[in-house]
Amino acid sequence: MINVLFVCLGNICRSPMAEAVFQDMVEKQGLKEKFNIESVGTSSYHVGDKAHPGTRRVLANHGIECHNIARQISRADMDSADYIVAMDRSNAADLQFRTKGTPAEHHIHLLLDFAPQIDFKDVPDPYYSGNFEEVFSLVETGCRGLLEQIRRDHGI
Ligand code: 4NP
Numbered sequence: 001m002i003n004v005l006f007v008c009l010g011n012i013c014r015s016p017m018a019e020a021v022f023q024d025m026v027e028k029q030g031l032k033e034k035f036n037i038e039s040v041g042t043s044s045y046h047v048g049d050k051a052h053p054g055t056r057r058v059l060a061n062h063g064i065e066c067h068n069i070a071r072q073i074s075r076a077d078m079d080s081a082d083y084i085v086a087m088d089r090s091n092a093a094d095l096q097f098r099t100k101g102t103p104a105e106h107h108i109h110l111l112l113d114f115a116p117q118i119d120f121k122d123v124p125d126p127y128y129s130g131n132f133e134e135v136f137s138l139v140e141t142g143c144r145g146l147l148e149q150i151r152r153d154h155g156i
Contacts, residue, residue: 002150003036005081006111007073007091011041013127014087014135016051016068017059018111021136022143024064029147034156040073042094047072054132062136078104085111085146088122112138114145 004022008015019039026035041047049070050056059066078084078099084107086092092110099105112121118141126135150156 001036002034002083002154003081004038004083004085004146004150005073005077006037006039006085006087007042007095008039008087008123009041009043009091009125010046010127011039011068011070011072012046012049012052013055013125013132014123014139015039015041016066016070017055017132017136018085018087018139018143019068020059020064020066021139022147025143025147031156034154038077039068040071040077042073042091044072046070052127052132054126054130058132058136073098078102081107083146083150084108085142087111088125090122109146111142111146114143114149115141116145117141 006015006018016039019037023037026032047070051066051068056066086095095108110121112118123138126132
């Protein structure tokens with residue numbers, strides 16, 4: 001199993017969107033059995049909440065399901081993830097702090113590192129901007145690059 005963990009602050013806007021988009025891509029490429037895909041937040045602010053209505057709406061508009069219930073990252077999540085994919089540099093800094101001195105620190109990436117055609121690194125937070133459609137487009141581009149990288153890494 002290849003474990004992919006998407007991480008944002010609240011686990012209600014960006015990382016549940018990335019989880020759903022990546023799951024959809026993996027299924028369409030016939031790779032479902034090879035992946036375990038999850039998302040978490042660095043904070044506990046929204047633990048137990050469904051994804052933000054804006055995230056659910058934009059995913060539904062693109063025909064993608066979302067069943068996420070927000071939870072906060074745990075030690076076990078970090079230890080078991082092969083790819084820890086942060087939505088912005090603030091999330092990545094939090095993850096670097098939490099994993100310092102463990103193998104997991106070498107598994108941290110930024111989603112937009114997999115989208116070299118985009119000239120910025122942070123997926124903007126739609127919780128503040130309200131721009132869920134823009135975030136969807138960035139997430140889709142990043143997830144496409146991530147899946148290509150994983151397919152190369154694993155020869156699949
Ligand atoms: P997310 O967005 O990290 O993409 O889920 C946010 C959700 C909630 C908050 C901030 C960002 N908040 O401050 O409650």
